[in-house]
Amino acid sequence: MPLQDAKDYIAMSSGPKTVQFYDADHALNAKAGVDRDEFLHKKTQVSALTRLIATFQPCHGTSSETPQHPGANTD
Structure with missing residues (x-):
């Protein structure tokens, strides 16, 4: 955004800033x-x-199991 456009937009907004x-x-x-x-x-x-x-917390759904690679041997 061009600097002057940004300044104009800010000037139109109300409240402390x-x-x-x-x-x-x-x-x-x-x-x-x-x-x-x-x-x-x-x-x-x-x-x-x-x-x-x-931000970096793993999210594996609701399962408490460790996710396995699709080709992993689960025996």
């Missing part, structure tokens, strides 16, 4: 990621480490 712009491609750069994590921590009291751990 903090706006920061980062020189990055579509993905956030490292500084933007750190700032995002700090903001979320302040607002939610959830640490970045807690969110990271939750």
Whole structure:
């Protein structure tokens, strides 16, 4: 999005806000990621480490069995 378009869009929104712009491609750069994590921590009291751990928790459905490779010998 062009910078001026972003500024115009922000100007139209109501309520208190903090706006920061980062020189990055579509993905956030490292500084933007750190700032995002700090903001979320302040607002939610959830640490970045807690969110990271939750992101990588294995999800194997409701079964307590260890998933097997389709070709694994189960004898």
